[in-house]
Amino acid sequence: MNLLDQFNDLSLEILNSYIHNEQEENLHLDFKLINKADLSHKDDKRNLSKALSGYANSSGGLIIWGIDSRKNAEGIDCATGSKVIEPLRQFIARLNELTGQAVSPIVDGVIHKPIFTTNESGYAITYIPESDSGPHMAKMGEDRYYKRSGDSFYKMEHFDIEDMFGRRKHPNLKLVYRILSQPQNRDCRVVLGIENIGKGSANALYIAVEVEKPFAVNSYGIDGNFNHGLPKLVSAMDSHWVRFGANSNVILHPSTSHDILAIVGENIATNSNLFFKYQIASEGFRIISGEIRIPFEDLFKTDTE
Numbered sequence: 001m002n003l004l005d006q007f008n009d010l011s012l013e014i015l016n017s018y019i020h021n022e023q024e025e026n027l028h029l030d031f032k033l034i035n036k037a038d039l040s041h042k043d044d045k046r047n048l049s050k051a052l053s054g055y056a057n058s059s060g061g062l063i064i065w066g067i068d069s070r071k072n073a074e075g076i077d078c079a080t081g082s083k084v085i086e087p088l089r090q091f092i093a094r095l096n097e098l099t100g101q102a103v104s105p106i107v108d109g110v111i112h113k114p115i116f117t118t119n120e121s122g123y124a125i126t127y128i129p130e131s132d133s134g135p136h137m138a139k140m141g142e143d144r145y146y147k148r149s150g151d152s153f154y155k156m157e158h159f160d161i162e163d164m165f166g167r168r169k170h171p172n173l174k175l176v177y178r179i180l181s182q183p184q185n186r187d188c189r190v191v192l193g194i195e196n197i198g199k200g201s202a203n204a205l206y207i208a209v210e211v212e213k214p215f216a217v218n219s220y221g222i223d224g225n226f227n228h229g230l231p232k233l234v235s236a237m238d239s240h241w242v243r244f245g246a247n248s249n250v251i252l253h254p255s256t257s258h259d260i261l262a263i264v265g266e267n268i269a270t271n272s273n274l275f276f277k278y279q280i281a282s283e284g285f286r287i288i289s290g291e292i293r294i295p296f297e298d299l300f301k302t303d304t305e
Contacts, residue, residue: 001290002174002288003028003060003061003062003127003129004127004129006062007062007111007113007125007127010062010064010115010125011115012115012116012117012122012123015064015067015115015123018064018067018079019067019079019080019081019082022072022078022079022080023078023079024076024077024078024151025069025077025078025079025151026150026151027058027059027061027148027149027150027151028055028059028060028061028062028148029061029062029064029151030051030061030062030063030064030069030151031063031064031067031068031069031077031079032047032051032063032064032065032067032069033065033066033067033068033083034047034065034066034083034085034091037085037086037087037088037090037091037094038090038091038094039091039094039095039098042140042141045098045102045140045141046138046140046141046142047063048095048098048099048102048140049102049103049138049139049140049142050138050142050146050153051063051126051128051153052099052102052103052107052110052128052136052138053103053135053136053137053138053142053144053145053146053153054138054146054147054148054153054154055128055129055130055148056103056107056128056129056130056131056134056136057131057134057135057136057145057146057147057148057156057164058130058147058148058149059130059148060127060128060129060130061128061148062125062126062127062128063125063126063128064123064124064125065085065091065123065124065125065126066082066083066084066085066122066123066124067079067081067082067123068080068081068082068083076151077151077152082123084117084121084122084123085121085122085123085124086120086121087120087121088114088116088120088121088122088123088124089114089120091114091124092112092113092114092124095112095124095126096112098140099112101139101140102138102139102140103136103137103138103139104136104137104139105133105134105136107128107129107131107136108129108131108133109127109129110126110127110128110129111126111127112124112125112126112127113125113127130170132169132170132198132199132200134164135156135160135161135164144156145160145161145164147160169198169199169200170198170199170200170284170285171196171198171200171201171202171252171254171282171284171285172196172197172198172199172285173194173195173196173197173198173202173252173280173281173282173285173288174194174195174197174280175192175193175194175195175207175278175280175290175292176192176193176194176195176257177190177191177192177193177292178190178191178193179294179298179299179301181299181300182300183300183301185267186266186267186268186269186270186300187264187265187266187267187268188215188263188264188265188266188268188274188299188300189218189262189263189264190262190263190264190274190294190299191222191259191261191262192207192209192259192260192261192262192263192278193229193257193258193259193260194207194252194257194258194260194280194282195256195257195258196252196253196254196255196256196257197254197255198254198285199254200254200284201251201252201253201254202251202252202282202283202284202285203247203248203250203251203282203283203284204245204246204247204248204250204282204283205230205245205246205250205252205258205260205280205281205282206230206243206244206245206246206279206280206281206282206287207230207243207244207245207260207261207278207279207280208241208242208243208244208278208279209241209242209261209263209276209277209278210240210241210242210276210277210278211242211263211274211275211276212274212275212276214265214268214269214272215263215264215265215268215272215274215276216263216264216265217242217261217262217263217264218261218262218263218264221261221262222259222260222261222262228244228260228261229244229258229259229260229261230244230245230246230250230258230260231244231245231246232244233245242261244260244261248283252282263276268296268299268300270296271296272296273293273294273295273296273299274292274293274294274299275291275292275293275294276291276292277289277290277291278290278291278292
C-alpha cells in the first residue's frame with residue numbers, strides 16, 4: 001500500500017488504535033498537537049512549514065494533528081494521548097489557506113482531511129507527497145530547508161541542498177486493470193497494466209503476479225497471439241509468481257499506461273472471486289506490492305446492472 005492509499009484508509013478507528021497501541025513515529029508518520037485551531041500560534045505555523053519542507057524534500061509523509069507524541073521507556077517517540085481540535089472545520093480551512101504560504105516553492109499534491117469525533121471536533125490528517133521540484137524551503141519565519149530522517153525533521157546541509165537542485169524527475173507507478181469478461185458464459189478476462197502518474201519517464205518496467213485458481217495468467221497473451229506487453233521472465237518450476245520485465249527499450253512516459261498481461265478463467269462458478277497479488281517496479285521507482293480482490297458480481301456485471 002502506498003502513502004496516498006494509507007492516507008485515504010485512515011479512520012477514527014485506526015487513529016484510536018494508534019493511541020491504544022502506542023504507534024511509533026517513523027520516516028513517513030508524524031504526530032502533532034496544535035495550540036489554536038486558527039493556526040495563529042507561531043509553533044503551529046512552524047510545525048506545518050517544517051513538515052511541508054521536510055517531507056517534500058524526502059520521500060513524503062503523513063502528519064496526524066491532534067495526537068500527542070512522547071518518548072516511551074525505550075526512548076522512542078510514539079502516540080501517547082490526544083487533544084482533539086475544535087473547531088475542526090476552521091483548522092482544515094486554515095491548513096488549506098497556509099499550505100501555499102508555508103513553503104517555497106509550493107508543494108503540489110498536498111491534501112488535508114478531517115476525522116470527526118463530534119460535529120465540531122476531531123483530528124486532521126495531512127498528506128505530503130515526495131516532490132520532484134525541490135528543494136522546498138520552510139517559510140513562516142523559518143527560511144530553512146528540512147529533510148526527514150528516522151522519526152524527525154533535520155535542517156539540510158549545504159551539500160544536501162546542492163544535490164536536490166540536481167534531482168531528476170521520477171516516475172510514480174500504479175497498477176491498473178480493465179474487466180472484459182463475458183457474462184453470458186461466465187468467461188473471465190481482466191487486462192492488467194501499469195500507469196505512470198509521476199513526472200518522470202519509467203524505464204525497465206517490471207510486474208509480477210500470483211493468481212489464485214480457477215484463474216490464471218493467459219498464456220495466449222493480451223492479443224490472443226502469444227504477445228504480452230512485456231517479455232515474460234523465466235521463473236523456477238516451484239514458483240507461483242508469473243513475472244514480466246524489460247530493459248530500457250520500453251519507456252512509459254508520464255500520464256500514460258501500458259497493457260501487460262491478461263488474467264482469464266472459463267465458466268467461473270458464481271461463488272468465485274478473482275484474487276491476485278502483484279509487484280510493480282521500474283528504474284527510479286522502488287518495488288511496491290499489493291493485492292486485489294474482484295468479486296464475482298463485478299467480474300460479470302452486465303450493461304443493464
